[in-house]
Amino acid sequence: MRRCLVAVLLVLLAGCGAPGEDAPEAERGDAAGKVDVAAAGDVTLTVWDQEVRGGQRRQIQRLNEQFQARYPNVTIDRVAKSFTDLNTTLKLAVSGDEAPDVVQANQGRQVMGTLVKGGLLRPVDEYAEAYGWADRYSPVLLDLNRFSSDGATFGDGELYGLSQMGEIVGLFYNRDKVPQPPATFAELEQQLAAAKEEGDVPISFGNLDKWPGIHEFQAVQNAFTPADQVRGFVFGREGASFATPENEQAAAKLQEWAEAGYFTEDFNGVGYDPAYQQFADGAGPYLIAGTWLLRDLTDAMGDTLGFMLVPGQEEGQPQALGGESLPFAITAKSENPDIAAAYIDFITNADAAGVLADTGNLPAMNAPAQLSGAAGEDVYEAWRTLTEADGLVPYLDYATPTFYDTITSEVQQLLAGRRTTDEFTQALQGDFETFSG
Amino acid sequence: MSGPPGEPRRVAYLYLLPGLVLFAAFVLAPLARAGWISLFEWDGVTTGTWVGLDNYEAVASEADLRRAFWHSAVLIVFYALLPVAIGLLLAGAASRTRVHGLAALRTIIFLPQVIALVVVAVTWRLIYQPTGWLGDFDLALPAVGLIGTWVAYGLCFVLFMAGVQKIPRSLYDAARVDGAGPLREFFAVTLPALRGEIAVALTLTTIAALRNFDVVYLTTSGGPGDATTVPALEVYERAFRTGEVGGAAAVGVCLAAVIFALSLAINQLADRAART
Numbered sequence: 001m002r003r004c005l006v007a008v009l010l011v012l013l014a015g016c017g018a019p020g021e022d023a024p025e026a027e028r029g030d031a032a033g034k035v036d037v038a039a040a041g042d043v044t045l046t047v048w049d050q051e052v053r054g055g056q057r058r059q060i061q062r063l064n065e066q067f068q069a070r071y072p073n074v075t076i077d078r079v080a081k082s083f084t085d086l087n088t089t090l091k092l093a094v095s096g097d098e099a100p101d102v103v104q105a106n107q108g109r110q111v112m113g114t115l116v117k118g119g120l121l122r123p124v125d126e127y128a129e130a131y132g133w134a135d136r137y138s139p140v141l142l143d144l145n146r147f148s149s150d151g152a153t154f155g156d157g158e159l160y161g162l163s164q165m166g167e168i169v170g171l172f173y174n175r176d177k178v179p180q181p182p183a184t185f186a187e188l189e190q191q192l193a194a195a196k197e198e199g200d201v202p203i204s205f206g207n208l209d210k211w212p213g214i215h216e217f218q219a220v221q222n223a224f225t226p227a228d229q230v231r232g233f234v235f236g237r238e239g240a241s242f243a244t245p246e247n248e249q250a251a252a253k254l255q256e257w258a259e260a261g262y263f264t265e266d267f268n269g270v271g272y273d274p275a276y277q278q279f280a281d282g283a284g285p286y287l288i289a290g291t292w293l294l295r296d297l298t299d300a301m302g303d304t305l306g307f308m309l310v311p312g313q314e315e316g317q318p319q320a321l322g323g324e325s326l327p328f329a330i331t332a333k334s335e336n337p338d339i340a341a342a343y344i345d346f347i348t349n350a351d352a353a354g355v356l357a358d359t360g361n362l363p364a365m366n367a368p369a370q371l372s373g374a375a376g377e378d379v380y381e382a383w384r385t386l387t388e389a390d391g392l393v394p395y396l397d398y399a400t401p402t403f404y405d406t407i408t409s410e411v412q413q414l415l416a417g418r419r420t421t422d423e424f425t426q427a428l429q430g431d432f433e434t435f436s437g
Numbered sequence: 438m439s440g441p442p443g444e445p446r447r448v449a450y451l452y453l454l455p456g457l458v459l460f461a462a463f464v465l466a467p468l469a470r471a472g473w474i475s476l477f478e479w480d481g482v483t484t485g486t487w488v489g490l491d492n493y494e495a496v497a498s499e500a501d502l503r504r505a506f507w508h509s510a511v512l513i514v515f516y517a518l519l520p521v522a523i524g525l526l527l528a529g530a531a532s533r534t535r536v537h538g539l540a541a542l543r544t545i546i547f548l549p550q551v552i553a554l555v556v557v558a559v560t561w562r563l564i565y566q567p568t569g570w571l572g573d574f575d576l577a578l579p580a581v582g583l584i585g586t587w588v589a590y591g592l593c594f595v596l597f598m599a600g601v602q603k604i605p606r607s608l609y610d611a612a613r614v615d616g617a618g619p620l621r622e623f624f625a626v627t628l629p630a631l632r633g634e635i636a637v638a639l640t641l642t643t644i645a646a647l648r649n650f651d652v653v654y655l656t657t658s659g660g661p662g663d664a665t666t667v668p669a670l671e672v673y674e675r676a677f678r679t680g681e682v683g684g685a686a687a688v689g690v691c692l693a694a695v696i697f698a699l700s701l702a703i704n705q706l707a708d709r710a711a712r713t
Contacts, residue, residue, distance in 0.1 A: 269565070
């Protein structure tokens, strides 16, 4: 019997090459640039997206309908998945024989970087030129979707996709409690101290889910560390380091806030949702969060809700953590790359920006749009200011594949006083060095 | 074909074949494949690089992983030892007295076993919310462990009750005639008779403790810091988040080996105790 088992195991192992070896080399069809879609004959475009929630779903449905109405010869076969499902199944899908034409490939090294390295995505630079995409976005928003063709360099090289929506992590505030929004970081701190005096929760914060800590840290970091330094680090540019005096000051400030009790009590044990609901119920003046909460918070608070960027040390230094939604990319195996490019162009043009704003989303493109509600206007204004001043700073966890785990864990420990600021910056720098070798 | 009936015959292997084929296709093959992948550095897309046993060396040497396995050891106390102790206590008490509505009681105590662990985790997260324990570096692991205790003790109790009911009353009567008190009675009659059930309960709950993923993932995601990381969580993070599929497979194989060794040990102990 034992011999039998061994034999079975041997049979199973024989014929196993190195994993991933048998993935067939993708053959790229020729790109013709900008084509007349209507004259392309009957085409089915398979699109995998994760625009499944509320306004996101409405915008993509509307745009897909409009595209098919304009080009009746094109059928869009939409496969909608949740963010997590998409990220975990995408690698297999695009390397299979029946690869979709257009996919949303998450920014950063884990998803887009790996796919580029495997030669599974098609660079879209020719299309960018043909359609004039460079004029459509602020430079950093395109950089976030760039990789060198070997997947080694992030933020530079070939363009692999376009995003529809922008997002900013900033300060939501309660107008009843903040009559005069602070113009500088020092003014903000005075208001936090005053709110604490009055028994309010100065900043509603729940960090049980671990990732909100990244937003808290970067909100403060932007008041100390220049945008170029953070970008250089995230994109792993020459000479980049996390162990800088500026980052240490930022860490010290955040720790000081935690010690002063500026955050929700026991924040490491409070979930993200209860924390923002607490803010919506009037627990205190501020909430550090992303514009993805705009709709929910507006529903709860109406026009008492306001939004602003975390102010810099001096007035008029717009710099904030932010980014864009998952980019739509063309797979290397797509047989209709030209139609796919036309589709991506269609869902990111000026008309699309209007649809996005209509459905309550913040368009990432440089196009005039109107978001409803008082806070909606604030958000749109903040986005315009940021992109004009080129002040958008990307998420730190893009830096290395393991950075998300490291930074979320380290921020929790920093805030609990179990890390000195020096240990904190060294730990993050250590992760970076392990990755860059 | 000759020989006395009941003698092993080659044809018996034929009867085993259908089962073996299924077992090989769905258990052995994936296991072998995981073992094979664990010898590579692989991101899940591009061709992997052969690294031999490097991934296993990392399992042994990386502080993060050692901590995760240590947390599992702590969780065994909460997921296995504590529920078995509570189950024994309850069963011991119930064996001495006639409990009215035993069936209803059993159902209620067994209920946590029936609920999907995802629901259990989300609910307990809400229950713990006001206490802040899940965000406390020292209390988070015990807090996660207590969820496991709550889930598992019902299973132990029901198993032990079934065992107690098959103990002949005459043994208890004899013990009482010999003047045994409740404690003595428990150790001399109930406990030895439940040996088999205890082994089953320990095996099931220990496995549940070691492969724990959903409860940790949904309550703390391994936090605060890495106070509640467990091996299965590391497997998930490596395979799906950081693109270290080879490393994830190595952790998985080690975890499977530990589970196998522990259940073997538990059953060997129970067998040996039965023979003495």
